[in-house]
Amino acid sequence: MGRGKLTPQDLEAMKTISINLQRLLSESGMKQSHVAAVLNIPTSSFNEYVKGKSLPKAGNIQKIADFFGLKKSDIDPRFSSENTSAILKQISALANQLEPERQKSLLDYCRHQVAEQQAQTKANAEPSKSSKKKFAAYQYQEIVDKFIADEMASQDIIYLDHVRNAQDLYHAIGRHYENVVLYGEVSAGTGIWVGQERQETIQYPSPVPEHDLALKVNGNSMEPLFYDGDLVFVKKTKTIHHGQIIVVIVNNEAYVKKLYRKNKEIRLISLNPDYDDIILKKDDNIEIIGTVIT
Template structure:
């Protein structure tokens, strides 16, 4: 195909016909027909620019033997020909692609063990596991993984949490601690360790308990 044949094909693919193209781009129908018949090289520069803008290509592309519409223009052309249900599927797929594109690259982080959001377990500092993590990683002193559901909805079972190391904490803070050899992630409230999931009872800290705070959870 020559330049004019390619141009007409692009117009019909996006607008259906030359008349619709002329109307939507504020170009006289006779002018567009004349350009297609007499040749693009004989057209006024301002008309070539208008036609290129309407087709989503650069003006210089219209002077080539095989001008190609931009990807955006091609997608719009196809999208506008779909029924509403298929347009919704295209939209959902585009949102998914954007979400995938915006995902943070996986980072390798070191887990310093596991803490229970349920009945307690041992926190073994000597066990360090490396895992791939794709979420935001704040500045922290160590990271642990939560086991159990007693801190839902704040923390899910299996969630990685990041800790600022300290032996002191204020009421209301979420802490990683150990009581009588068992490690927990809980909310500190006076002399109690509180679960956010009301299915779990508070843990009372008595004077005889061996209680240590390892750090505060970074929220």
């Protein structure tokens, strides 16, 4: 995409990319720093993309799209002209696999989307379009300000005048703790059974994210995202998608892995390249516990 002076189209693309990335992060429950680490994109650069202050290179857009199981055009409008017919073919192919009642629900959803698009087109043609855009920008800024305020409120305040060595930093960070109930361990390697009964209660530095299950990671196959002994917080959900980090039981052994669809295979991927992927067989018994939120 190149550097230099940005065109009006580039500036508009930055806004759209920012909105799309914030939505994907919110839906997946993943932190910006985690995604950046997995994709090998500098955290500062990824944060700029999310804030709409920097235009990603095409290669980074491809990395992000692959991670979330999307097309580049789903994230960056500059690629919206690519493979439009292919997208429609995919929608049609998936729709043919649905039961009649689900096909009807999909049709209703499409009609709703068309109605929204028509209403938006009409609104954009009205004389007050500029004022509406300003109001939308104001609402967006309010959301950003609230997010920042919440993040700041949840952090320990560290006065740098009091920090002289690493020991001072150890004392300053994580002084407030909350109770977390552990339900056993989940493997980042060969598989461990997840306990169904309450195991133990431990102290964990505040703030503890809202979760349904807390598990301890055993093994190093998910480094550098999760290390041996780390806690992962899991949210039970009725939906998952390609690219998410999930906790799944396969043939009575539990794993924390990245869900990935490659050609006709569904894989459970380790982030550590020293470990092979787990390729699910069609007769494997699986139970998806939920998605990892941190």
